[in-house]
Amino acid sequence: MAADGLRVDIREQNGVLVVRFGGRLDWSTYLRVQDVLLDCATKELVGVVVELDGLVAESPALLVVFDVVWLSAARWPGISLSLVVSDHQLRSTLGARGLPRHIPMYTTTQAALAAVVRLRHEDRVDAALPTCRCLPHVAERITERACERWGVQSLLDVAPQVAVELVSHIEDDDSPLALLLRMRGDKMSVAVRTTSRLDLRQWNIMRRNVASIAVCNFTMGETPAGGGRHIIWASLDVPEDSQRPPSYLQEAAVFTHQA
Structure with missing residues (x-):
């Protein structure tokens, strides 16, 4: 005990x-x-x-x-x-x-x-992000490749920019930061795992910016992950008639790194 x-x-x-x-x-x-x-x-x-x-x-x-x-x-x-x-x-x-x-x-x-309801296997990416000025660009590219691989054509111009918006508000220079992408059914989630906390002003700015980016229904929130970590996420609806077959792109190492 x-x-x-x-x-x-x-x-x-x-x-x-x-x-x-x-x-x-x-x-x-x-x-x-x-x-x-x-x-x-x-x-x-x-x-x-x-x-x-x-x-x-x-x-x-x-x-x-x-x-x-x-x-x-x-x-x-x-x-x-x-x-x-x-x-x-x-x-x-x-x-x-x-x-x-x-x-x-x-x-x-x-x-x-x-x-327990066992959902179909979900597509997912867990990527550790660098602590440098290229952070938004790396997050954008990882998300672009995920959209292409999963065949989510309608979100190719949306999800990567949402990822940029999420990581741009994180001020966690010395702590591990991870980008979490999920595709489950008709929803794609873009999330960041961090120890950083956003104040109300930052949340309002981020939500307003995501709303200006998204051309689909979306929800946003924050889930505590234990150990002082938090997951800041945005869940995007994928219209049924806007998908295309996945391209099965060969992934470079930077895009398949597991957090």
Whole structure:
């Protein structure tokens, strides 16, 4: 058991991260539970299943942490999150407070795993970005090549400029910065993982600039990723009639570097 009285065990089963908590959930361990789950969610496996039978909450109010994590990660990366509670007393405590509000709850891990919705394999790029003045250009080129490879013709003039806009607002000269591109169904996401935080003025400027670039519906947001990291993202709708077959371009090393 850790010095703070909280036990955490993480394992992978069929592409799903299973997180088992044990020990005490109190005000001193609340943030650790939240960070562990956000870190798991942003690893972007198929889903996250959380086993709670070994966890004792100092106050029932603290159990809202699981809905807080869901609200943070629901739009990006949008993976499945579920709870496993077989203990009758804990289920009663959760039910008495109307929890969880958003997350499905099961009595066995097997049932939770079976219920995970397995989406088709998504196309993705994780690229470490250089800390130099060429940063916007590199982000633009990586995104251009991804659009070409995935056959997203309608976003060739949009997504690369969105990437430039996102990285241009990051003031993280000494910290690792990564560009995250995702293609899932009819949505393409452009995101940056960073330790930098944007103030309200920067957010308003960035959102206004992205709105002037985008010729499609889009959403923007920020997802905490644990360990002081944040993912700033923009999700772009891809019209069904504007796609073309992917070109399967041969990728240079700079465009396939994994973060």
